[in-house]
Amino acid sequence: METILAIVIGGLYGTGLYLMMRRSMVKLVLGLALLAHAANLLIFVGGRLVRGVPPLVANGAIAPPDGSADPLPQALVLTAIVIGFGVQAFLLVLLKRGYTLMRTDDLDDMRTTET
């Protein structure tokens, strides 16, 4: 399972970076979204994948059963997804505003501030 996810993560990173290196603003947003997903999946896998052993503490016990899934990465991923969602919403509005101002989708046309 970990191997499959590793390949998926690699694919997401590759696709994300490829999209970001195109010149279109829309592809930039999609690329950044894919990068964020890749990072989230990476954290998820980082906590080791375990099937069928939920980290629930049984009645009377003081610790979850041995070999149970680590719940912390899921909490981290949840936080990261929420943050990523907000940031991407902002980015979309920013690019929309950029498009109305500059009438172009081509990132190469946005060089007036560079030196």
Next chain:
Amino acid sequence: MSLLLVLPVIIPLFTAILALLCWRHINVQRGIAVVGASCLMVAAVTLLLTISDRGIQCVQVSNWQAPFGITLVADLFGAVMVVLAATSLLAVTVYSLGSVGRALEAVGYYPLIHVMVAGICGAFLTGDVFNLYVCFEVTLVSSFVLMAMGGERQQIEGAIKYVTLNLMASAIFLAAIGLLYGVAGTLNMADLATVLANEPRQTLVNSIAMLFMVGFGIKAAVFPLFFWLPASYHTPNVAITTLFAALLTKVGVYALIRFFTLIFVGDTGLTHTVLLVLAGLTMITGVLGAVAQTEFRRLLSFHIISQIGYLLLGLGLLTHFSLAAVVYFMGHVIIAKTALLLLSGVTQRISGTSELKELGGFYKESPLLSVVFLVPALSLAGIPPLSGFWAKFAVVKASLEAEQYVMVVAALAVGLFTLYYMLNVWAEVFWKDRPVDHPVVAKAPLVMWGPMVAMGILTLGISFGVDPLFQLANRAAFQLIDRQEYIRAVLGGAL
């Protein structure tokens, strides 16, 4: 006691909420913003004095014992950073009263700067890697909005680059967190320090360290990851640029220092050599970039980059003295830089432009302004007896002690170039006559002068108070290099 560590985050957040509640009443918002910034200043200084008195303090949030809960830790370095953040916020808030204007104030300028500083203070005080990520994001999201505020074409262009690069940095940072958790099974910084000390897979740890270095390096504008900075920092309102220049890149540097003194010290031969090389290249590209600029704020943006190089140099050397130099340098550069950027805003207000060619005549018109320029400018160039001289002297001395002679040459040459372009600015803005086609268009209000002069005086203060301040930096560096006090303070009996 525990309240004191939470206050630097709570006060700006609370100020922002209060200001949001008074959305339509801009004058009330202004009052709240100034009072909030002053309260933060008081809290920050109290925190610093307490830490200086009683050593490292920490709070286990909701009483979840470390390493299971989120820990807030304040050591001397963190507390010094909080005081510097509070100082810049106070100066910029007062300055904003005159410089920002109704259009921005009406769309939530004051709440945004306070939320940003809440995130920054959180980053300085947290003892948990994931919490650091959250604080970074709080800071970033508010900085995104501040950067695009006003909606001019230039700003949107700058903001697109700024947002993209910072989101990439966050994605890399997040990936590094995932890998780190996979290796160490903890994200508490003090716990990480102990766990990684016994980690046999050093290559894996090094790879993760490099990911963190890239993530923070983008935020700190380190060579070769700095291109977003000069493309965006000069576009928003001067007050916003000042706050960004004073604090945002420094949060990246702070994170680098925290990680590469506390957590990743297992293979300093690799990681810290990379840091040294990056430091040298950052200094040199920054200063060469600045020499080529013809616009006041763009020049100052490149100057930020070269100063980041000095800070990294101190970190790369990783000796007690070099870290003390970094702490003092940090104070010096934040204060002097804030003074200069605030000044660039005043000259822009008076002349209606910030192109160096179109400015001029300020020496004749305003000797006070000339003095306020010369003090921080010469200080940043490293002229004795000003603070920059002591800061650079310490960094160079540390490099000599570590026998890094190339770095010594680079640091000295960069100082010389800084002096060259600061004098160039002097000649263009102050010495030469005002161009006839660019007359005075407005007067700068007193609220813009006040903070600028105050930061100038503060530059003098840290110059002449170098002895006690450097002793403080020395103690802060001692806590950084001897990690045991930090680890003991956080983990306590768990060790």
